[in-house]
Amino acid sequence: MFQAFQPKNVINTPFLFLTGKGGVGKTSTACATAVSLADNGKRVLLISTDPASNLQDVFGIELTNRPKVVPNVENLHACNLDPEASAKAYREKVVGPYRGKLPESVVSSMEEQLSGACTVEIAAFDEFTSLLTNTEIVSQYDHIIFDTAPTGHTLRLLQLPTAWNGFLEESTHGASCLGPLSGLADKKDLYSKAVEVLAAPDKTTLILVTRPDVSSLLEADRASIELKDIGVKNQIVIVNGLLSEYNQEDEVSSAFYQRQRNALKQMPKSLKQAMTYSLPFVSYSLTGIENLRYLFKLYTLPATLSNNQTETNDHLNLKDVIDDFSLSDTKLIFTMGKGGVGKTTVASAIAVGLVEKGHRVHLTTTDPAAHLNYQFQSSLMNQNLSISSIDPKQEVEKYKADILSKASKDLDEDGIAYLQEDLNSPCTEEIAVFRAFAEVVAKTDNEIVIIDTAPTGHTLLLLDAAQSYSKEIEKSTGEVPKSVENLLPLLRNPKVTEVVIVTLAEATPVLEASRLQEDLRRAEISPKWWVINQSLYATNTTDPVLRGKAIGELEWIHEVSDNKAINCAIIPWLHEEKVGYDKLKDFIN
Structure with a gap:
């Protein structure tokens, strides 16, 4: 379908x-x-800026911020x-x-504004910019590979002139990621050079990695x-x-293959414009040098069961x-997790399960594709289930217009440009959507x-801080609506609210879900349930490649059930989509 990716022929x-x-x-x-290029005689430096990095696990060595x-x-x-x-040191x-x-409340607000994903990404950019512009280091290598690129939002933020003046220290326009650059004014020239390198097609290749699934x-x-x-246009997929x-x-095996092919038929037209390559689905763990070398040789290496992998x-x-929520009389249920892990399906199945037990349920989502409409299409609905959908784009535009109308009278053109880009941060969407949820x-x-796709602990703390902040500073226009103010205490009440963290039995989803749980605990919310979704281990597949992958899930199933979750449930990979009310009942039968 696609040409196999061979670095020596492409990079x-x-x-x-x-x-x-x-x-x-x-x-x-x-x-x-990196291994392939090095094996072909190239001098290579591999750098990870991912907070969930497992480079040391892949290579089996301890790594620091110095090349080893x-x-x-x-x-x-x-x-x-x-x-x-880096972000922690930067905040301090x-x-x-x-x-x-x-006042302590003002300091708390400042700290929380600098605790979001945008600040971590800026701090990471600061780290690898120091390497990128270090001619002594760069001259030693033919290729420098960065695992995890900065987003377009971060790069646009770095390009705006107002990001480098005192505007941030004075603006109190509301709860967002305001101020991620306020401590880095001395890096302006360095960052400009780094952004130029990223946009130069003869210097930088952007590799967009994806799975053959729609999300x-x-x-x-x-x-x-x-x-x-x-300007970063030299891209491959x-x-x-x-x-x-x-x-x-x-x-x-048949259903897995067909689902992948159906997803690729829906590949966005604009993405098809880039040269596209493929890498195979493999049964073995991509750790260790030899396994990494096997990948480009297209080996599948069917796995065998060892004695400690035959557990039931x-x-x-x-x-x-569902039984637990029904008995405990929980009133608010949030499903949380990274995109693509199946939050909407899990939320829908919980809703149907509770309705079948006689409860009245309202299910709402922020899925921009209105996935709930697809989930329940052409099905007879139970009168005890109501559904709504919140459009993030509309809510964000309303929130932006509100903030800009109140703050723009005090800003010049550059200040407005910075504020507009600042309001493009992920935190802004979470806050805007959360206000709609509260309503x-x-x-x-x-x-x-039941709320599909909940705000992170950082967002909750940011809103909480904004309440205190606006009380301290009268000129602040970041008012917190009564509906939000009333909802925050409810979220911290375990008798009323439960959070379900949805993940896959793979390294990155589990590590990212772990960070999400830590984030929530900072906001005094402790998730009671983790759900491992789409587990091949929980199926009866006999396909050697899929079975090998299933065995690899065991490590992460144990990590969740033994070390992360108070309670852990597993949903097997299903050979058909559960679409419609009656099909969703299959989860509880």
């Missing part, structure tokens, strides 16, 4: 940046590419930057001087367009994990989750409300 620029959704295989692709020789691969060095640690640099001088393809397309708009053939006697599958299932909850009574 001809000194800098490579990999981007894509969490869990698509960026790190394994980056590591295998990778054993058994001549010409390859690697380093692991820690953007979380900005906030520290104000401790004891400003991953849409995310790759969004990133492609966003980065093209700011790698479709990772493509099952090349299937076992006709295995239902799971006796984990809890989604019916247990839905405020209007409901005598029913369970």
